[in-house]
Amino acid sequence: MSNAAKRQTSTLDKVLRVVLYAALLAMAAVYLAPFIVMLLTSLKDVEEIRSGTLLSLPGSLNFDAWSKAWSGACTGSQCEGMAPYFLNSFQIVLPAVAISTLLGALNGYVISHWKFKGSDVFFAALLVGCFIPFQVILLPMARTLGWLGIANTTTGLVMVHVVYGVAFTTLFFRNFYQSIPVELVKAARLDGAGFFTIFYRIILPVSTPIIVVTVIWQFTQIWNDFLFGVAFSGFDTQPVTVALNNLVNTSFGGKEYNVDMAAAIIAALPTLVVYILAGKYFVRGLTAGAVKG
Amino acid sequence: MASLTIDNVKKRYGQTEILKGIDISIEAGEFLILVGPSGCGKSTLMNSIAGLEDVSEGRILIGDNDVTYASPKDRDIAMVFQSYALYPNMTVAENISFGLEMRKVPKAEREAEVQRVADMLQIGHLLKRKPGQLSGGQRQRVAMGRALARRPKMYLFDEPLSNLDAKLRVEMRTEIKKLHQKLGTTIVYVTHDQIEAMTLADRIAVMKDGEVQQLGTPQEIYDNPTNLFVAGFMGSPAMNFIPAKVVEQNGSYALELQASKPTVVPFPKPESLKAYAGKEILLGLRPEMITEPQPHKEGKEFVVTADIDVEVTEPMGADTMVLTRISEAEVNCRCNPAYPAKADETIAMMFDTSKAVAFDKDSGKRIDN
Amino acid sequence: MNNNAAKAGSGATQAGRPARLSLADWMPKIVMAPTAVAAIVCIYGYMIWTAVLSFTNSRMLPTYNFVGLDQYERLFMNDRWLVALSNLGVFGGLFILTCLFLGVMLAIFLDQKIRAEGAIRTIYLYPMAISFIVTGTAWKWLLNPTNGIEKMMIELGFEDFRFNWLSDPDMVVYCLVIAAVWQASGFVMALFLAGLRGVDSEMIKAAQLDGASIFTTYRRIILPSLKPVFFSALVILSHIAIKSFDLVAALTNGGPGYSSDLPANFMYAHAFTRSQIGLGAASAMVMLGCVLAILIPYLYSELRGERHE
Numbered sequence: 001m002s003n004a005a006k007r008q009t010s011t012l013d014k015v016l017r018v019v020l021y022a023a024l025l026a027m028a029a030v031y032l033a034p035f036i037v038m039l040l041t042s043l044k045d046v047e048e049i050r051s052g053t054l055l056s057l058p059g060s061l062n063f064d065a066w067s068k069a070w071s072g073a074c075t076g077s078q079c080e081g082m083a084p085y086f087l088n089s090f091q092i093v094l095p096a097v098a099i100s101t102l103l104g105a106l107n108g109y110v111i112s113h114w115k116f117k118g119s120d121v122f123f124a125a126l127l128v129g130c131f132i133p134f135q136v137i138l139l140p141m142a143r144t145l146g147w148l149g150i151a152n153t154t155t156g157l158v159m160v161h162v163v164y165g166v167a168f169t170t171l172f173f174r175n176f177y178q179s180i181p182v183e184l185v186k187a188a189r190l191d192g193a194g195f196f197t198i199f200y201r202i203i204l205p206v207s208t209p210i211i212v213v214t215v216i217w218q219f220t221q222i223w224n225d226f227l228f229g230v231a232f233s234g235f236d237t238q239p240v241t242v243a244l245n246n247l248v249n250t251s252f253g254g255k256e257y258n259v260d261m262a263a264a265i266i267a268a269l270p271t272l273v274v275y276i277l278a279g280k281y282f283v284r285g286l287t288a289g290a291v292k293g
Numbered sequence: 294m295a296s297l298t299i300d301n302v303k304k305r306y307g308q309t310e311i312l313k314g315i316d317i318s319i320e321a322g323e324f325l326i327l328v329g330p331s332g333c334g335k336s337t338l339m340n341s342i343a344g345l346e347d348v349s350e351g352r353i354l355i356g357d358n359d360v361t362y363a364s365p366k367d368r369d370i371a372m373v374f375q376s377y378a379l380y381p382n383m384t385v386a387e388n389i390s391f392g393l394e395m396r397k398v399p400k401a402e403r404e405a406e407v408q409r410v411a412d413m414l415q416i417g418h419l420l421k422r423k424p425g426q427l428s429g430g431q432r433q434r435v436a437m438g439r440a441l442a443r444r445p446k447m448y449l450f451d452e453p454l455s456n457l458d459a460k461l462r463v464e465m466r467t468e469i470k471k472l473h474q475k476l477g478t479t480i481v482y483v484t485h486d487q488i489e490a491m492t493l494a495d496r497i498a499v500m501k502d503g504e505v506q507q508l509g510t511p512q513e514i515y516d517n518p519t520n521l522f523v524a525g526f527m528g529s530p531a532m533n534f535i536p537a538k539v540v541e542q543n544g545s546y547a548l549e550l551q552a553s554k555p556t557v558v559p560f561p562k563p564e565s566l567k568a569y570a571g572k573e574i575l576l577g578l579r580p581e582m583i584t585e586p587q588p589h590k591e592g593k594e595f596v597v598t599a600d601i602d603v604e605v606t607e608p609m610g611a612d613t614m615v616l617t618r619i620s621e622a623e624v625n626c627r628c629n630p631a632y633p634a635k636a637d638e639t640i641a642m643m644f645d646t647s648k649a650v651a652f653d654k655d656s657g658k659r660i661d662n
Numbered sequence: 663m664n665n666n667a668a669k670a671g672s673g674a675t676q677a678g679r680p681a682r683l684s685l686a687d688w689m690p691k692i693v694m695a696p697t698a699v700a701a702i703v704c705i706y707g708y709m710i711w712t713a714v715l716s717f718t719n720s721r722m723l724p725t726y727n728f729v730g731l732d733q734y735e736r737l738f739m740n741d742r743w744l745v746a747l748s749n750l751g752v753f754g755g756l757f758i759l760t761c762l763f764l765g766v767m768l769a770i771f772l773d774q775k776i777r778a779e780g781a782i783r784t785i786y787l788y789p790m791a792i793s794f795i796v797t798g799t800a801w802k803w804l805l806n807p808t809n810g811i812e813k814m815m816i817e818l819g820f821e822d823f824r825f826n827w828l829s830d831p832d833m834v835v836y837c838l839v840i841a842a843v844w845q846a847s848g849f850v851m852a853l854f855l856a857g858l859r860g861v862d863s864e865m866i867k868a869a870q871l872d873g874a875s876i877f878t879t880y881r882r883i884i885l886p887s888l889k890p891v892f893f894s895a896l897v898i899l900s901h902i903a904i905k906s907f908d909l910v911a912a913l914t915n916g917g918p919g920y921s922s923d924l925p926a927n928f929m930y931a932h933a934f935t936r937s938q939i940g941l942g943a944a945s946a947m948v949m950l951g952c953v954l955a956i957l958i959p960y961l962y963s964e965l966r967g968e969r970h971e
Contacts, residue, residue, distance in 0.1 A: 017774075024771055028785045034800045034844065035788075041803065053814040054804065106693045114690035122698055129705045133905050133953050135929045135946040139715060139939060140708035143724065163704045166697055183378035186345050187439075191392035192366035195689040201391075205382035224793035226908035227926075231934060241795040245912050248799050257803055264799040268792040275791035279784055282791065283852050364687075 042066060042262035049257055065258035069266060073259050075246040078235065082266050085243035089223055089270075091154045092239055096161035097218040103162070104169020104214060105207065109199055111170070112177035113185045123174065129167035137164075138231050145232060152234030160232060161222045168221075169214050172285070176210035177203065209281075216278055217285035220271050240267045294321040294479050295356035295446040297342070302351035304337055304503075311337050313503040314351070319496065321356075322477045326490045328526070329500035335483050338500070339449055342481060344368050355446055366395070371440035372449040375456060377432045379424035385435050386411075386420040392443045410438040413472075430461045437472075450482040454489065466492060487527050491515070499523045516648055521657035524577050524650070533583070534652070536620040537576040539569040548576055548651075551620040553639050556599040558646050565660050566651065574660060577650040580614065580625040585632035586643045595647040600639045601626075617642070709950070715943035722937035733944035743945060746923040749835050753924065754903035756839045757846075761899055762892070764843065765850025770880060772851070773858045783855070786848035794845065798912025801841040802828070805913075831921035834914055838906075838922060841913055846902060850895050857891035858884065897960045904952050925949050 037054045042065050044058040071081035111123050141160060142151070150156035180203065188198045229239040238246070244267045248260050275282050297319050304312035312334050319325045327335040340346040342353060344365035352361045360368045371392070379388050389410055390403040398406070411417040414434045424432055433453065440448055450469075454462045470493055473480060484490055490497050491511045499506045499514060499522075507519045518524035524532045537548035540557060546566040549557050558576075560566060566574070590596050604623070607614040608630055615626040615634045626642055634640050651660040719729045737743050768786060772779055789797065804810050807826035815823035827833035861884055869879045907926035914922040916931070923931075925945060933942025 020771055020774060021776070024768075024776065024782055027768060028782055031785050031789065031844065031848065034797075034804055037804060038800050049809065053817050054810060055814060103697055107697050110690040110694050116690055119690075119694070122694065122701075125706070126697070126701050129701055131901065131953060131957050132705065132709070133926070133946070133949045135907075135926055135933075136712050136950045137704060137708040138930070138946070139724070139933055139943060140711040141704065142934075144704075163700045166700070170697065181376055181378060183374040183376050184380065186340075186343070186365075187372065187374060187378040188380070188391070189345065189365045190343060190370060190372050191439075191443075192395035193391070194366075195693075197395070202380050202382070220791060224795075226793065226795050226911065227930075230911070231930070241793050241908070244799060245795050248802070248912065249915065257809070260799060261803065264796045268796040271791045271793070272788065275788055276784075279787070283787065286790065286849060287853060287856055 038261040038265055042069075042258050042265060044258055046256060046258065065256070066262040066266075068256075069247075069259045069262035073247050073256075073263060074250050075238075075243045076235070076250060082240060082243055082247070082263050084236070085238050085240045086266065088154060088233075088237055088243075089240040092157045092161065093219060093222045096158045096165065096222050097215055099158070100162045100165040100169045100218055101211065101214050103166050104171075104173045105204070105211070106199070107166070107170040108173025108175075108177045109203055111174045112180070113182065113198075113203075114195065123170070126167045126170055129164065130171065134164065134227055138227075142231065151232065152237055154233075154237050156232055157228060157237070157239070160228050161225070164228075165218055165221065169218060172210055172214045172217070173207075176207070180206065212278065212281045213285045216274055216281050219274060220282070220285075223271050243267075294477065296321045296323075296354075297325075297447060297479060297481065298352075298354040299338075299342070300352040300354070302338070302341060302353060303349050304334075304341060304346070305349045311503050312341070312348070315503075315505055317498055317505060317508060319479065319481075321479055324473055324480045324482065324493055324495040326494035326497045327481065327483045327500060328485060328487065328490045328497060329506075330526075331485070333500040334503040335500050336451065339372075339451055339481065339483055342447075343370055343372055343449055369443075369446045370449060371443050371445040371447075372451065373436045373440050373453045375452040377424075377436040377456075379432060379435055379439070381424055384421055384423055385416065385427070385438075388424070388435060389420075389438045389442045392439065396443070406442050410442045413441065414438050429457055430465070433457060433461075433465060437469075441472075441476075447479045447481065450480060450484075452483055452485065455484070455486070462486075469493060487529060490527070497527075499526060501526075517650065517659070518577070519659050521575070521577075521652050524652070524659075528579060530580050530614060530625045532577045532579050533622070533624045535576045535578060535622050535624055536573055536654075537651075538573050539566045539571060541570060546570060548574070548646075550576070550599075552642075553600040553602050556597065556644075558597045558644050558649075559595050560649060560651065561595060561647055562661075569651075569653075569660065573654060575652040575654055576646075577652055577659075578624075578644070578646065579648070580627040582645045582648060583617075583624065583626035584643050584645070585628045585634075586641055590643065590645065595645060595649075597644045597646070598641055599644065601642045602639050603634050603636055605636055606634055615642075712943045712946050715939060716947045718940050718943075720939035720943070722939070724939055729940075733940045734948075736941060737944045737948070740941075742920045742923060743925075743928055745920060746925045746928040749838075749922060750903065750924050752835050753838050753842070753906070754900060756836070757842050757903055758896065758899045760839065760843045761847045761850045762895060764847040765895065766854050766885070768847070768851040769854035769858055772855055783852070786851050788848070789845040790849045792845075794842075794906075794908035795912045797841050797845050798909050801837065801844070802913050805837050805840070828914065829918060831918050834918065834922040837913060838909060838924075842902075842906065842909055845909075846899065850899070853891055853895050854888065857888045861887055893960065893963070897956060900956050901953065904949060904956075925952075 040058060041049060043062055045062055048058055069082055071083050072079060073081045111119055145151040145156045184202060185198055188202050193201065224241065226241045229242040233239060233242060244263050247263050299315050299317040302312055302315045303310065315338060327338065329335050337346060341348045344363060348361060352359055355368060380391065383391065386407050389407045393403045393406060411420055414437060416434050416438060419427060419431055454465050457465060466489055482493060494511050496509060497511055497514050498508045501522055507514055507523045514523060514527050535550055537550050539546055540549045542557060546563040547557050547559050549555055586598050601617040601619060603615055603617050605616040612627045613630045615628050617624050617626055628634060652658065653660055715724055716733055717728050717730060718725055719727050772783060805828045807829050812823060812825040827837050865883060866879060869883045905926060906924050907930065910916060910922060910924050910927050916923040916927050929942050929945040932938040
């Protein structure tokens with residue numbers, strides 16, 4: 001190849017790379033734009049919103065919309081802002097994540113290391129639970145929660161999230177424990193350790209990565225849930241997503257987009273923080289959930 | 294130390310029978326080796342002895358205790374696994390003492406025991422490390438240490454050396470032999486390495502298709518294999534099987550081979566061939582029994598010299614393996630490297646049939662009495 | 663595999679002989695029992711229950727007057743349901759195709775040894791971490807016909823720019839597509855990027871030695887080897903589409919009128935707010951049918967694939 005030709009291809013390469021970077025950055029701008037618009041809007045007052053455009057900057061940093069969204073905005077007939085519902089969500093998410101993760105770990109441990117007749121069938125049956133459209137179970141579940149006397153309570157929502165989350169957590173742990181050699185459990189049995197001792201002393205100490213993945217996955221799923229929240233919660237037990245939707249759709253007086261946006265960011269904040277702090281595990285959970293078989 | 298009795302143990306998975314009635318019994322302190330091709334059931338048998346799998350029928354006794362249905366922890370057995378199965382989250386010391394801890398041995402005693410085992414295996418400097426920081430050979434030692442610490446009634450070794458490189462394997466083999474001699478422990482050891490089997494075992498059980506083909510001392514197995522499978526499985530290169538015709542000679546029976554010319558060789562137990570007179574059998578002859586002509590053996594009973602067609606020669610240093618063709622079969626001969634055997638030539642070889650065995654062509658069983 | 667079979671089998675033989683009656687042997691089963699009961703009751707039991715309800719004329723409360731297939735007949739005579747179904751077709755089809763296209767493209771772009779790849783990837787994927795309700799709220803504002811993108815473009819000098827899809831019954835379903843693609847395309851990108859990183863680099867080298875250009879290498883060698891990733895992405899995206907409920911609730915609330923309803927919203931509205939439990943149950947069963955129609959071939963091929971390994 002002649003020198004001239006070489007230089008030509010390398011110029012072409014350079015141009016291509018510039019185009020490539022331009023395309024990637026343009027797409028990044030597109031993905032970021034909605035969030036930036038939300039943030040800008042939440043910092044403007046109503047007048048600025050009416051006169052400016054989506055991307056115009058606020059005249060001054062104005063956090064009134066944020067404080068109203070947090071503690072004063074009306075969601076339906078209540079006007080206490082997002083704060084109580086934000087707490088509701090934590091009340092639902094924390095126990096639901098803890099219980100479903102623990103159950104998933106134990107189930108995964110049994111399915112991969114203490115197989116018994118029917119345990120594989122059970123696993124396959126459970127997998128279907130990852131896929132069904134939850135509309136199929138809404139009506140019976142509503143009746144059941146009523147009978148149990150936990151309709152419209154956070155306890156009821158915790159139970160629902162545990163029941164339908166455990167399929168995923170079991171899958172995650174099972175796939176992880178499948179890679180732990182069976183000899184390890186055999187050796188421990190010969191050493192005289194029992195079912196729980198092996199779990200606690202041998203299996204759990206090596207489970208940190210999958211626990212992180214599962215907790216993040218469950219946290220995101222349950223925090224972001226709307227369907228169960230809207231179907232099974234009462235006025236004062238709504239999770240934050242339901243409250244946000246009510247806030248946005250409440251139409252007393254003028255539309256306060258700045259408050260809507262502040263409330264939306266508040267509702268998104270916990271999962272965004274988790275994503276930014278532990279993005280690697282979040283992605284691992286997504287792809288693990290994707291290859292769920 | 295305890296003896297082990299395996300009494301008609303059967304194991305079925307649904308329709309397939311993995312163990313078809315195993316009977317083995319060994320004395321306290323004996324070193325038993327299980328060999329056989331993969332899928333022969335040797336690992337299943339190990340797991341059954343350990344209690345990690347249930348048997349479908351039969352009994353297993355350790356000493357005088359029937360442990361057939363006892364759980365693994367109540368059998369007082371330690372096992373060394375092929376993958377070592379060290380607990381990755383524990384240090385070497387914790388790995389070794391875990392079994393003692395589970396048996397509620399006081400801490401001071403545990404520490405003393407860890408020290409004793411570490412000294413014996415020279416792993417004292419590794420005690421604070423995690424398995425991930427050890428080399429393959431070191432892990433192997435720790436795995437043995439974990440088994441030794443409990444001073445169980447019996448040890449099970451499941452191909453413990455197969456993940457080591459060749460040199461280390463030989464070293465550890467010697468070490469295991471020394472340990473056994475020193476401690477006098479009962480050991481059941483699975484391997485597919487026949488040198489390990491020959492060098493370590495007091496007795497060998499050769500298994501195939503869920504059955505014990507032969508149980509005997511290494512020398513018995515080597516010299517008197519009960520069938521073609523055992524004969525072919527033990528020894529490297531394998532025993533030669535040479536088609537031969539039973540002929541009557543001077544009122545007795547001998548075997549006729551097709552070397553470069555028809556050659557008649559004597560057989561140590563001619564009377565056993567009577568029923569096969571005029572028929573073809575398979576003559577089993579180890580390669581070291583077909584050599585270059587050796588003057589000191591000349592004229593002895595069971596020694597015959599004949600010309601053979603050479604196909605390939607494989608120098609191995611101490612010996613040269615000469616691949617020849619006799620009666621249409623490939624036959625390995627072990628010769629002195631100085632002997633000028635060349636491919637595609639014919640050369641004289643000395644047959645020593647004093648240890649020859651004969652097999653029925655159809656059943657594959659050894660022809661006896 | 664061998665080991666699995668062995669273990670599964672060991673249970674089978676237990677029945678015919680004296681069992682070790684210790685608590686320890688029952689522990690695995692005891693531990694699994696709560697989940698097993700929950701799965702049998704809350705997945706399969708409820709599915710059957712909903713199926714039963716779909717054959718009754720239940721309205722505000724479940725009743726058990728069986729009316730055969732009447733509810734299904736009513737369902738498919740119902741204009742709102744037909745709109746919801748056709749919306750699902752349009753929304754699902756466009757959403758899946760756009761996500762796949764964008765996801766594959768971004769993954770390939772990012773796979774060119776890009777500086778700051780981590781940061782860019784983080785930006786593409788962050789929408790997946792937030793709720794569809796938040797997404798809906800944000801896009802409702804962006805797509806707002808008077809104050810949103812339209813106004814911005816006009817101020818920028820495009821006087822005639824009109825972008826009022828959100829209030830146009832014929833176009834509103836595309837608003838759903840835009841918001842959903844924004845949320846999920848980064849996820850498809852992540853799936854494919856992981857797939858690309860798993861492609862045997864020696865295979866690519868071999869293709870280049872054979873004289874294939876980058877473009878040809880991707881088209882003929884790399885992308886075909888990612889067929890399983892395409893397949894899982896397809897299944898996941900169609901699953902998201904069929905279950906889509908929150909996005910509609912937040913972005914359009916089904917409106918204008920019911921022009922942007924999806925089946926999930928139809929089901930919820932009839933079962934919980936319009937006291938038409940029987941009809942709602944029937945629509946839920948149709949949704950289940952759709953999911954199974956996608957899932958069964960997928961699981962079948964996955965299982966068959968596993969056996970081949």
